[in-house]
Amino acid sequence: MELAGRSRDRIAEPWGARTPYAAGERWPTRVDTYLSGDLTPADVDNWVQSASILHSNGDALDIAVKDGAIVGVRGREVDRVNHGRLGPKDLFGWQANASADRLTAPLMRVNGELVETDWDTAMNRITSRSRELLDKQGPSAIGFYTSGQLFLEEYYTLGVIAHGAIGTNHVDGNTRLCTATAAEALKESFGCDGQPGSYTDVDHADVIALFGHNAAETQTVLWSRILDRLDGTDPPRILCVDPRPTPVAARAAVHLAPLPGTNVALMNGLLHEIISHGWIDRDYIDAHSVGFDELRSLVDDYPPQRVAQICGIDADDLRAAARLLGTATKLLSTVLQGFYQSHQATAAAVQVNNLHIIRGMLGKPGCGLLQMNGQPTAENTRECGADGDLAGFRNWSNDAHVAELSALWNIEMHQIPHYSPPTHAMQIFRYAEQGSIRMLWVSATNPAVSMPELARIRSILTQERLFLVVQDIFLTETAAMADVILPAATWGEKTGTFTNVDRTVHLSGKAIEPPGQARADLDIFLDYARRMDFRDKDGYPLPPWRDAESAFEAWKKCSAGRPCDYTGITYDTLRGGSGIQWPCNDAHPAGTERLYANGEFFSAPDYCESYGKDLITGTPVEPTQYRASNPDAKAIIKAAGYLTPHESLSTEFPFALITGRTLYHFHTRTKTGRAPQLQKAAREVWVEISGSDAARLGVTEGDLVEIASPRGAINARARITAIRDGVLFVPFHYGYWDTDNGAAGGPHTRAANELTLTDWDPASKQPIFKTAAAQARRLSHGDGSPSSAPTTTASAPNTAGIPGTAGGPAANVHETTIGAVR
Ligand SMILES: Nc1nc2c(c(=O)[nH]1)N[C@H]1C(S)=C(S)[C@@H](COP(=O)(O)OP(=O)(O)OC[C@H]3O[C@@H](n4cnc5c(=O)[nH]c(N)nc54)[C@H](O)[C@@H]3O)O[C@H]1N2
Ligand SMILES: Nc1nc2c(c(=O)[nH]1)N[C@H]1C(S)=C(S)[C@@H](COP(=O)(O)OP(=O)(O)OC[C@H]3O[C@@H](n4cnc5c(=O)[nH]c(N)nc54)[C@H](O)[C@@H]3O)O[C@H]1N2
Numbered sequence: 001m002e003l004a005g006r007s008r009d010r011i012a013e014p015w016g017a018r019t020p021y022a023a024g025e026r027w028p029t030r031v032d033t034y035l036s037g038d039l040t041p042a043d044v045d046n047w048v049q050s051a052s053i054l055h056s057n058g059d060a061l062d063i064a065v066k067d068g069a070i071v072g073v074r075g076r077e078v079d080r081v082n083h084g085r086l087g088p089k090d091l092f093g094w095q096a097n098a099s100a101d102r103l104t105a106p107l108m109r110v111n112g113e114l115v116e117t118d119w120d121t122a123m124n125r126i127t128s129r130s131r132e133l134l135d136k137q138g139p140s141a142i143g144f145y146t147s148g149q150l151f152l153e154e155y156y157t158l159g160v161i162a163h164g165a166i167g168t169n170h171v172d173g174n175t176r177l178c179t180a181t182a183a184e185a186l187k188e189s190f191g192c193d194g195q196p197g198s199y200t201d202v203d204h205a206d207v208i209a210l211f212g213h214n215a216a217e218t219q220t221v222l223w224s225r226i227l228d229r230l231d232g233t234d235p236p237r238i239l240c241v242d243p244r245p246t247p248v249a250a251r252a253a254v255h256l257a258p259l260p261g262t263n264v265a266l267m268n269g270l271l272h273e274i275i276s277h278g279w280i281d282r283d284y285i286d287a288h289s290v291g292f293d294e295l296r297s298l299v300d301d302y303p304p305q306r307v308a309q310i311c312g313i314d315a316d317d318l319r320a321a322a323r324l325l326g327t328a329t330k331l332l333s334t335v336l337q338g339f340y341q342s343h344q345a346t347a348a349a350v351q352v353n354n355l356h357i358i359r360g361m362l363g364k365p366g367c368g369l370l371q372m373n374g375q376p377t378a379e380n381t382r383e384c385g386a387d388g389d390l391a392g393f394r395n396w397s398n399d400a401h402v403a404e405l406s407a408l409w410n411i412e413m414h415q416i417p418h419y420s421p422p423t424h425a426m427q428i429f430r431y432a433e434q435g436s437i438r439m440l441w442v443s444a445t446n447p448a449v450s451m452p453e454l455a456r457i458r459s460i461l462t463q464e465r466l467f468l469v470v471q472d473i474f475l476t477e478t479a480a481m482a483d484v485i486l487p488a489a490t491w492g493e494k495t496g497t498f499t500n501v502d503r504t505v506h507l508s509g510k511a512i513e514p515p516g517q518a519r520a521d522l523d524i525f526l527d528y529a530r531r532m533d534f535r536d537k538d539g540y541p542l543p544p545w546r547d548a549e550s551a552f553e554a555w556k557k558c559s560a561g562r563p564c565d566y567t568g569i570t571y572d573t574l575r576g577g578s579g580i581q582w583p584c585n586d587a588h589p590a591g592t593e594r595l596y597a598n599g600e601f602f603s604a605p606d607y608c609e610s611y612g613k614d615l616i617t618g619t620p621v622e623p624t625q626y627r628a629s630n631p632d633a634k635a636i637i638k639a640a641g642y643l644t645p646h647e648s649l650s651t652e653f654p655f656a657l658i659t660g661r662t663l664y665h666f667h668t669r670t671k672t673g674r675a676p677q678l679q680k681a682a683r684e685v686w687v688e689i690s691g692s693d694a695a696r697l698g699v700t701e702g703d704l705v706e707i708a709s710p711r712g713a714i715n716a717r718a719r720i721t722a723i724r725d726g727v728l729f730v731p732f733h734y735g736y737w738d739t740d741n742g743a744a745g746g747p748h749t750r751a752a753n754e755l756t757l758t759d760w761d762p763a764s765k766q767p768i769f770k771t772a773a774a775q776a777r778r779l780s781h782g783d784g785s786p787s788s789a790p791t792t793t794a795s796a797p798n799t800a801g802i803p804g805t806a807g808g809p810a811a812n813v814h815e816t817t818i819g820a821v822r
């Protein structure tokens with residue numbers, strides 16, 4: 001039965017109406033629609049199919065177009081991912097497309113000043129510098145730093161240009177800051193990237209464990225699905241592992257709030273309890289895995305008392321959490337930045353894989369494992385080899401795989417660099433700092449705000465000897481330092497595909513024309529290739545395709561026979577219905593819900609994407625060693641002892657500083673800061689601090705606080721919350737492009753990354769954003785008004801009387817629910 005729709009302030013109620021359902025039932029449908037002003041669906045000229053570009057959930061939606069402009073969005077009822085629902089960023093974020101300060105023409109630095117120019121002049125400047133560097137220094141003088149926010153077709157094109165046509169090893173994405181650990185953990189345990197689980201596991205699970213993942217704020221529609229289970233019959237029980245009082249923690253049966261950076265100890269403690277109680281599936285372990293004995297003997301050293309002490313938690317809580325995990329019959333686990341952006345990131349994430357392997361909980365409904373992605377298209381950066389991997393999850397240290405690529409691209413094998421692991425982003429910046437990389441092409445990422453230790457990043461990017469190309473849609477903090485700026489078309493203005501966390505591929509259509517001379521990233525990359533006159537062995541243009549669909553068709557050939565097989569998907573099959581999960585091929589024409597259902601893995605020595613690494617040192621495992629230890633395509637159980645965080649707390653820097661997200665903003669806010677409802681919900685930077693720490697420092701709500709680390713200092717208004725004592729949290733969204741956001745302090749006193757350190761996990765090379773040592777002091781008392789931190793989220797205030805975050809009429813969203821509604 002269709003109930004009349006109703007409107008709801010989706011800033012005040014980010015997750016919308018509840019539509020409860022019971023275990024094993026289908027998640028009910030709820031279609032969310034937001035149209036600007038007083039428009040109704042009858043006013044819309046046409047709807048263009050797409051999916052959300054502001055997180056990795058892949059919420060399918062239609063873009064409403066009127067008079068050649070985007071005027072709103074509506075969730076796609078038929079899609080497997082969201083069943084019609086949208087989150088606040090999906091609903092309001094599109095408004096940035098029409099922002100008056102979009103880049104509309106190329107810019108070039110002339111005598112130190114950025115001046116407008118035309119495409120010919122800008123591109124010629126880039127190609128002449130490229131040729132000069134290739135002649136003088138060779139391919140290694142050129143580096144590419146891309147994104148998790150372009151489309152599959154764009155990454156594949158960039159990968160072919162960089163790895164194939166130019167032959168540089170220096171290609172990576174901001175995915176290094178984001179999901180490098182997800183990829184690495186999957187490679188370590190299953191021999192290959194690729195998400196085992198499915199979102200439908202939420203419908204079946206009896207326990208859902210979220211490890212360092214604030215899904216309520218970062219995947220709001222996924223959290224809505226979990227909330228609907230929690231309100232239905234047979235609700236699952238939730239385990240939350242997070243030092244902050246997140247909305248996830250508020251609904252948890254057990255909340256463990258470990259000291260930042262102690263995840264490996266915590267996981268070893270949980271595994272210790274699970275193994276010693278015999279909550280394991282011995283048959284599954286014997287049939288489908290290698291390495292169990294090593295794990296058992298290592299976690300022997302992690303009894304609850306010891307772990308409780310390391311993590312600063314109660315031993316009984318740890319026991320309760322282990323019982324929850326150990327007695328679950330259908331366990332769904334998710335892992336994200338609380339684990340990934342840490343000094344033992346891969347080691348910690350791998351222990352979650354181990355949990356599923358030793359409990360035999362893979363590939364069955366409800367037994368899901370999601371080593372989460374963050375960005376909307378990060379999966380594609382990884383698949384297509386624009387992130388320091390080789391295209392199609394191929395193994396750079398397996399010559400046969402490199403030979404496949406050289407045949408596909410019709411170039412000599414030696415042209416594809418595979419003499420050493422692909423250069424990771426932190427190393428690319430290091431090479432630029434040292435001067436061996438002389439040209440850096442940055443596309444769809446804003447490192448001047450998002451990378452660690454910003455003072456250093458600024459000094460690298462402003463060097464005279466570095467030729468910096470920035471391809472963006474706005475004049476960002478990074479673009480402001482560029483030699484050439486290329487204006488890009490974005491989501492809604494170009495066509496392409498992208499793949500969400502649970503391998504669901506969506507098509508995103510071109511709804512409107514880009515502003516001014518802005519061009520699709522794909523067209524920019526192809527234009528560069530043509531102007532450089534890149535050719536294959538037979539003299540044909542490389543890459544040979546000319547538009548999105550032909551690029552997709554070429555990618556399908558590259559993916560054929562690999563785990564991420566797209567051969568059964570076409571643009572046409574993606575039109576009209578739901579997104580489709582890879583692998584999709586002759587054997588699985590409708591796509592594949594879960595990987596590893598038969599207990600076979602992609603880990604055969606000749607097939608795997610990686611032979612793995614030592615979790616402590618990051619040293620690659622030798623092919624012969626891998627072959628000997630795992631000849632039969634089994635899952636690999638890897639153990640790791642706990643090491644203390646690299647930067648330890650001291651009397652000078654006594655606080656553990658963590659950084660991360662709030663529900664209403666996306667990254668460096670280039671889009672959400674330009675969407676009025678979202679910007680108003682979280683105007684300026686704040687710092688979260690516990691009540692007793694605040695009292696000790698004489699800080700009350702809204703006071704201006706200076707937070708300093710050995711790298712720098714920022715000023716932020718205080719929000720007193722139930723965060724654990726000794727821990728500070730600062731959102732990393734606030735850079736410097738909008739001067740009206742908070743007046744506090746001098747030129748570089750706002751961005752969280754002024755404080756973070758240049759250091760990374762040895763295996764995944766993901767930088768550490770979640771553990772640094774810091775100090776805090778009150779600069780001045782506020783005027784009595786609260787900080788701008790939202791009240792609806794992990795930053796909910798302890799202090800009474802603070803008005804709730806709300807969006808008012810401008811944030812009214814229409815919800816149409818099929819079935820019961822609460
Ligand atoms: N609203 C919003 N949603 C987003 C994004 C966004 O910018 N805004 N970005 C998208 C992207 S790219 C990503 S990568 C994801 C990230 O999504 P999440 O990983 O969910 O977000 P974060 O806030 O970075 O970190 C998650 C939690 O880790 C906790 N944490 C910190 N240190 C530790 C630790 O040592 N151990 C444990 N167990 N937990 C710790 C923090 O308290 C925080 O609540 O979100 C995606 N979705
Ligand atoms: N301290 C701290 N730092 C962090 C994190 C943290 O938790 N704490 N998280 C890290 C993580 S997980 C991530 S993913 C990164 C994100 O960091 P960034 O990637 O730097 O963040 P964004 O603001 O999303 O930058 C994307 C840029 O691409 C532009 N853009 C958008 N669409 C298009 C397009 O179609 N084409 C082109 N050419 N440009 C486009 C946007 O305007 C924007 O400038 O930050 C990382 N940094």
Ligand SMILES: [Mo]
Pocket residue numbers: 177178179374375
């Ligand atoms: Mo991310």
